[in-house]
Amino acid sequence: MKAKEFLSQKGVPYEVKWVDRDRNAAIEMIRRSGQQGVPVIAIDSAGYVVQPGPALVSGVEALAWALHPDALAEPPPGRVARVG
DSSP states (O other): OOHHHHHHHTTOOOOOOOTTTOHHHHHHHHHHHSSOOSOOEEETTTTEEEOOSTTHHHHHHHHHHHHOTTTSOOOOTTSOOBOO
16 A cells, blocks of 8 residues: 555545655755655654655554653664654
8 A cells, every 4th residue: 555545544634745856855855864765754744754665554653652652662673763
């Protein structure tokens, strides 16, 4: 399942930025994620980034833990990193 499809099914609003067409969006992506690979998902644009794909749910769970560490089990080491 693609990230846009997953987010749409869950009713999560999102914004698509075409980094191949928008230089400022490309610069922002690299600054926030520290990488040039796409796609990148920034949650609330607060500097938390997760790569979509098979681990998308795990990434969202890790972000939930970062926001509510008392409510969820801690994710494996290296799963959550603050950037920016």
